[in-house]
Every structure is written in C-alpha cells, then in structure tokens.
Amino acid sequence: MLEMEHELRAIGNGQAEWIKQTVHVDYDNKSQQPLGFSNNGQYNKVIKLLGTFKGNLSPDDLSYLVKTVDGNIYHLYLHLSDFNSFHTLSPVRWTLEFRVLKKREAIGLPFWKSTTHMRLEGVADFHGDLCPELVLGCKACHMAIRLLPKLDSLKELIVIAENDNSPALDAIQFALGCTLSNRKLRTIDNNKHIYLFASAVAGYGVKLSLKKICFNDENCFNKFEKKIVGACATLNDAASYQKLSDDRVERLMNMDSEEVFAVENVRRCLVCNDFLTESLIHVNNGFPMCESCCLDITGNNSNVVYQ
Ligand SMILES: [Zn+2]
Ligand SMILES: [Zn+2]
Secondary structure (H helix, E strand, O other): OHHHHHHHHHHHOOOEEEEEEEOEEEEEOOOOEEEEEEEOOEEEEEEEEEEEEEOOOOOOOEEEEEEEOOOOEEEEEEEEOOOOOOOOOOOEEEEEEEEEOOOHHHHOOOOOOOOOOOOHHHHHHHHOOOOHHHHHHHHHHHHHHHHOOOOOOHHHEEEEEOOOOOOHHHHHHHHHOOOOOOOOEEEOOOOOOEEEEEEOOOOEEEEEEEOOOOOOOHHHHHHHHHHHHOOOOEHHHHHHHHHHHHHHHHHHHHOOHHHHEEEEEEEEOOOOOOEEEHHHOEEEOOEEEOHHHHHHHHHHHHHHHHO
C-alpha cells in the first residue's frame, strides 16, 4: 500500500516518462491481472500489481499500475473498443502509457523522516498508508499522554472510541498498545471522532472531540473518495486524491492539538462505571456518581427514611 502511495505521489508530480505504445500483454483471466508485456523486443515480467483503475476512454476500460521484474513501475491501459464497429480482429487494445521515473528521495513528504512525530512511519506501515485520519489518531494519543501525566504507566490506560472503523483506531492500537483484544480499547458505533482516554484504576481521564476543521477542499476530496470507495477511480483520480490527502496530512501535522480537538475532563461514576464529563458528576458522600445512580441511591435512602 505504501508503495502505491509513493507511486501515486510521483505520478501526481509529473514524474513519468511517456511511452504511449501499443503492446502485447499476457493477461491472466483468473486473477484478472497482467502477467507481462513485450516492449521494444523485450519481455517485461510483472511481479506485482500495485493498483487497478477505471479508464477514461470508454466506460469498460481498465488500467493497471504494475511493477516489473527490473523494478520499474509501468501504467498499462486496456481499451475495450466499440463492439458495434466492424473491427473484428481484436476488440481489445493494450497501451503501455508511461513508466514512473525513479526519484524516490524527492517524493517523500517533508515530515516523513522527522523523528518528532511519534513513529508516524511505523504507524503508517502498520495501518497500510498515511492518511489524514491516521494522523488524527496519532495527535489524539499525543495529546492524551500530555494531558494525563499522572498515569503511572500505560498499563492502566483505557480508550473508548466513538467510532469503529476509523484509521485513527490503528494509531491508538499501535502507539498505545490499547487494542480491541486486550480490551483496553472499546468502540461505540457513533461515527464520531471522539476519543476518551482514562485511567482504569483511578477513574479519571480526558475526552477529545474533533473540532470542525475546514480544509477548503471538501468538494473535491469527497468526490474522489467516493470514486475510490466505489472502485471507479481512474489513475488520475487516484493521483489527485493522493495529493489532496497528503495536503490534509501535512496540514493536520502542522496544527496544534488544541486546534484539532476539544478537551473535556471526565470522571467515572463509582456505581455504573460510566465515564462522564466532570460537570455532570454528582459527589455523594465523597464518591463521584452520575445523576441517575445518585438519584437511585438517594431515592432508596429517602424510601428508607420515610417508611
Ligand atoms: Zn488509511
Ligand atoms: Zn452511574
């Protein structure tokens, strides 16, 4: 996945050598991918399919970003010509469009090699790509650790996330070791970027809620994202989306945590164990409780008193 990202960045930056030649391609119908192609009398064996895209010449066209045995990355375009025409020979035409130029050093994002950003590279490797929501997750972890210095060790830390499918969850699992399977990460399917970090022992913590951030690219970003999710993105769509996503990542990285998340202190109700915003906590005989537990208890007490 990371390899694909690098190539999309290069393509987005115009690092391509145009070839535009009709070529013969060995295509495996079973796995639906090119196995190799001949170009200038040389056979190039494909060792990896990096991505499949929709074409832009006709609706059924497909294109493939492939890596060949010599380490080069090529873009192959499969044009399915009009079946109504009288061309009975081959309805299929392959074009070797371009080779991606190798300038890996120049492709990296400015902060990619930075050590100050909490093993972001490792998190991205674990997750599969470097995307804006992964950065959100990293920022939330950073902020929580900074706000909860009294946590003696990460062992007592638990996280409650109000979504169950964001890449941010991978950042939390990787950076803090709070995972679904060790039960230190719980998820509630509210589809919100709200993350509660708390000490399971002491019963206090912080709740971080994503603020509204305006990237000024929402229309484009959502349009390309929809295409990619729906598997109808062209290579150009994918490269454009990569560029927008990289811009968002960079912008988020450069923002202060306070600009990204609103913070509330939370405490745990001693009776039902729910974590609540501190202002909603009732203190009953020195014990923190939520309103309904507090009412239950004082209600029972009053029953006892008046009967
Ligand atoms: Zn991602
Ligand atoms: Zn309660």
